[in-house]
Amino acid sequence: MAEYVKLKDLSKLLVVPPRTGHYSDVVTDTAYEKGLAINFGINAQVCGSKRIAMGRTIIPPHTANERHVHLNAEAAMYVIQGTMVLMIGPEAKIVKCPPGTFVFAPEGVIHGVANASRTEEVVLVFAYGGVPDKEAARIVFIEDDKSEYPPAGWDVE
Numbered sequence: 001m002a003e004y005v006k007l008k009d010l011s012k013l014l015v016v017p018p019r020t021g022h023y024s025d026v027v028t029d030t031a032y033e034k035g036l037a038i039n040f041g042i043n044a045q046v047c048g049s050k051r052i053a054m055g056r057t058i059i060p061p062h063t064a065n066e067r068h069v070h071l072n073a074e075a076a077m078y079v080i081q082g083t084m085v086l087m088i089g090p091e092a093k094i095v096k097c098p099p100g101t102f103v104f105a106p107e108g109v110i111h112g113v114a115n116a117s118r119t120e121e122v123v124l125v126f127a128y129g130g131v132p133d134k135e136a137a138r139i140v141f142i143e144d145d146k147s148e149y150p151p152a153g154w155d156v157e
Contacts, residue, residue, distance in 0.1 A: 076129065079098065
């Protein structure tokens with residue numbers, strides 16, 4: 001059954017007030033996932049989030065990030081522009097993700113993203129569920145022999 005509360009009493013139930021922002025107002029992180037430009041727009045540091053981290057990522061032309069796992073968080077992505085190359089699982093299976101594609105990576109699933117285009121960038125929105133920031137997601141990067149990752153064929157357009 002739905003719970004009702006009087007408008008004047010709602011503020012007693014809220015811990016964090018709603019906020020808005022534009023990605024251009026958020027610091028771009030280019031060191032976290034090498035090669036990518038990441039804007040965390042919603043997380044504990046930016047707006048006091050307790051259970052979600054969300055942002056925008058730009059994958060420059062002909063770039064692949066390091067593959068990794070989120071040990072404490074589910075990850076979701078939505079491709080806005082360009083065709084993202086998803087490399088998923090220990091075998092780095094290649095999946096082409098055109099604009100409009102939703103991607104879900106459960107906790108502990110190895111994944112990496114790339115952009116095979118030599119001229120266009122890929123733009124995506126991502127979210128980590130159940131955690132307030134990338135630190136709580138406990139992201140672990142996989143040390144790969146350069147001959148293993150990214151796999152052959154990742155940059156075929």
